[in-house]
Amino acid sequence: xxxxxTLAASVLLVAGCGASDPESGPAPQPSTPSAATxxxxxxxxxxxxxxxxxxxxxxxxxxxxxxxxxxRVEVEAGQEITLRITSDADEEIHVHSDPEHTYEVxxxxxxxxxxxxxxxxxxxxxxxxxxxxIVQLVVRP
Amino acid sequence: MTLPSGVGAGFAAHGVGGATDxxxxxxxxxxxxxxxxxxxxxxxxxxxxxPRFADEPAxxxxxxxxxxxxxxGLVLTAWGLTALYGGPSDASNGGLQALYxxxxxxxxxxxxxxxxxxxxxxxxxxxxxxGLWTYPERLGxxxxxxxxxxxxxxxxxxxxxxxxxxVRIWVALYVVAMLAGGIAFGPRWFDRADPFDVYSALVxxxxxxxxxxxxxxxxxxxxxTIPVAPxxxxxxAVLLGSTAYDSFAASPFWQGKDISDVEAxxxxxxFCLVVGVLFVAAxxxxxxxxxxERRALPGLLAHSLVPIVVGYVFAHYLTYLVEKGQSALFxxxxxxxxxxxxxxxxxxxxxxxxHTSTLAALKVTFVVAGHVVAxxxxxxxxxxxxxxxxxxxxQLAMLVLMVVxxxxxxxxxxxx
Numbered sequence: 156x157x158x159x160x161t162l163a164a165s166v167l168l169v170a171g172c173g174a175s176d177p178e179s180g181p182a183p184q185p186s187t188p189s190a191a192t193x194x195x196x197x198x199x200x201x202x203x204x205x206x207x208x209x210x211x212x213x214x215x216x217x218x219x220x221x222x223x224x225x226x227r228v229e230v231e232a233g234q235e236i237t238l239r240i241t242s243d244a245d246e247e248i249h250v251h252s253d254p255e256h257t258y259e260v261x262x263x264x265x266x267x268x269x270x271x272x273x274x275x276x277x278x279x280x281x282x283x284x285x286x287x288x289i290v291q292l293v294v295r296p
Numbered sequence: 297m298t299l300p301s302g303v304g305a306g307f308a309a310h311g312v313g314g315a316t317d318x319x320x321x322x323x324x325x326x327x328x329x330x331x332x333x334x335x336x337x338x339x340x341x342x343x344x345x346x347p348r349f350a351d352e353p354a355x356x357x358x359x360x361x362x363x364x365x366x367x368x369g370l371v372l373t374a375w376g377l378t379a380l381y382g383g384p385s386d387a388s389n390g391g392l393q394a395l396y397x398x399x400x401x402x403x404x405x406x407x408x409x410x411x412x413x414x415x416x417x418x419x420x421x422x423x424x425x426x427g428l429w430t431y432p433e434r435l436g437x438x439x440x441x442x443x444x445x446x447x448x449x450x451x452x453x454x455x456x457x458x459x460x461x462x463v464r465i466w467v468a469l470y471v472v473a474m475l476a477g478g479i480a481f482g483p484r485w486f487d488r489a490d491p492f493d494v495y496s497a498l499v500x501x502x503x504x505x506x507x508x509x510x511x512x513x514x515x516x517x518x519x520x521t522i523p524v525a526p527x528x529x530x531x532x533a534v535l536l537g538s539t540a541y542d543s544f545a546a547s548p549f550w551q552g553k554d555i556s557d558v559e560a561x562x563x564x565x566x567f568c569l570v571v572g573v574l575f576v577a578a579x580x581x582x583x584x585x586x587x588x589e590r591r592a593l594p595g596l597l598a599h600s601l602v603p604i605v606v607g608y609v610f611a612h613y614l615t616y617l618v619e620k621g622q623s624a625l626f627x628x629x630x631x632x633x634x635x636x637x638x639x640x641x642x643x644x645x646x647x648x649x650x651h652t653s654t655l656a657a658l659k660v661t662f663v664v665a666g667h668v669v670a671x672x673x674x675x676x677x678x679x680x681x682x683x684x685x686x687x688x689x690x691q692l693a694m695l696v697l698m699v700v701x702x703x704x705x706x707x708x709x710x711x712x
Contacts (some may be wrong), residue, residue, distance in 0.1 A: 251313045262424030274646045276315035288551040296652055
């Protein structure tokens with residue numbers, strides 16, 4: 156009798172806890188990329204058909220702020236990933252894959268760099284001098 | 297905003313840059329959570345009603361340290377320190393990788409599979425004597441809790457965890473503290489104040505191997521033999537809170553903000569405090585005990601959190617250990633950065649990362665297995681501690697808290 160009441164109470168309690176999981180509020184869903192993933196062909200004159208073009212991430216650094224910041228971009232393993240970077244300051248872009256890629260950007264210039272990632276996982280792309288994560292590439296198999 | 301830092305520094309990933317795991321699929325998290333919830337209440341309602349594991353003799357007569365392991369420990373330490381201080385000053389430094397990956401994460405499977413070998417390996421125990429004074433027991437584990445927090449701060453919240461200079465300073469301070477404390481207080485210092493030694497000792501209590509391989513032991517019995525002293529809950533809270541913070545810090549929510557170094561350190565401390573305070577509150581939430589007994593409950597139940605720590609650390613750091621660990625070994629084989637490749641070129645295998653479903657299933661299994669062992673350990677201890685009338689209701693808050701910890705862990709694995 157007492158056991159049954161205890162159990163019923165505890166199930167209710169846990170159901171409540173599960174619904175309002177303490178850390179669940181703030182973090183947005185991982186599948187909501189705040190950066191543009193488009194299938195547009197890159198501006199390079201490479202005559203590739205649009206279907207084969209990979210993910211393109213447009214990055215802009217202006218007045219000490221980088222956009223996008225901290226979002227997720229879904230890509231496939233082996234897919235070509237292109238970063239189009241414009242910056243008003245000297246910056247160093249790190250791609251934390253294995254092996255790492257480092258791209259230098261000089262103030263006022265635009266840089267377009269491409270690479271592929273073969274191992275599934277999440278790879279951070281960082282603006283090194285600003286010490287900020289631009290995007291996490293979510294590399295799916 | 298922080299100052300520009302050295303080449304190869306990684307803001308995101310535990311001081312050693314590189315890819316992190318994919319989020320586990322939602323359905324895996326749901327299945328894991330359902331199992332955890334069902335088993336928890338099955339234990340409460342259906343399991344034994346008299347304590348089974350409380351009769352393990354509390355004090356093991358400690359066997360002597362094995363000399364050959366002490367020699368191995370000295371050689372490995374000398375090797376790691378040579379790499380750290382003599383090697384390159386960037387992220388390719390083998391000593392830095394060895395500390396973050398092999399020492400910090402490798403310590404857990406070593407203790408789980410082989411017992412408290414750390415005690416035999418520890419070079420600081422080898423180099424210091426029996427001590428000049430008696431260790432002040434009222435300090436308990438607090439020095440180890442402070443040391444562990446200093447380490448997780450360096451790794452997760454310091455301005456640049458990948459900065460070899462900062463790691464060199466940290467390790468120098470650690471070595472001085474260990475040698476000075478060991479000379480002053482003898483072996484007791486390492487049992488209570490060496491962060492890595494204490495961490496290994498806690499995990500080793502749930503190893504099936506006891507007394508240096510001379511005995512086997514039921515992990516649930518082993519857990520009850522963890523010596524209770526002030527600061528034990530703090531040690532465990534730092535371990536669990538920091539691992540959760542590490543997941544959380546990679547979330548788009550946190551990465552989308554401008555976080556100062558002070559705010560990052562405060563957030564890390566906040567995670568550890570929340571874990572610890574909730575545990576203390578849940579352990580005390582029972583009827584029928586007096587004030588003194590109630591104050592003693594968190595310490596007496598602290599051992600039951602160790603399996604949750606171990607399960608979550610395995611889930612969180614498995615690929616990090618197995619895959620980055622290979623790079624660390626290759627870097628150690630070239631301690632001075634001269635391009636030595638005695639075993640051929642470094643070409644790590646990414647087997648785990650490539651098999652994403654297997655990896656997700658393994659991670660959920662570790663978390664749920666840790667949770668189940670924890671719930672059983674807490675149940676058994678509660679039977680021994682609580683007055684008869686409150687045996688079930690007195691466990692309820694702790695059970696709910698463990699479910700919350702496990703759900704939060706699964707949520708972080710699936711969402712970040």
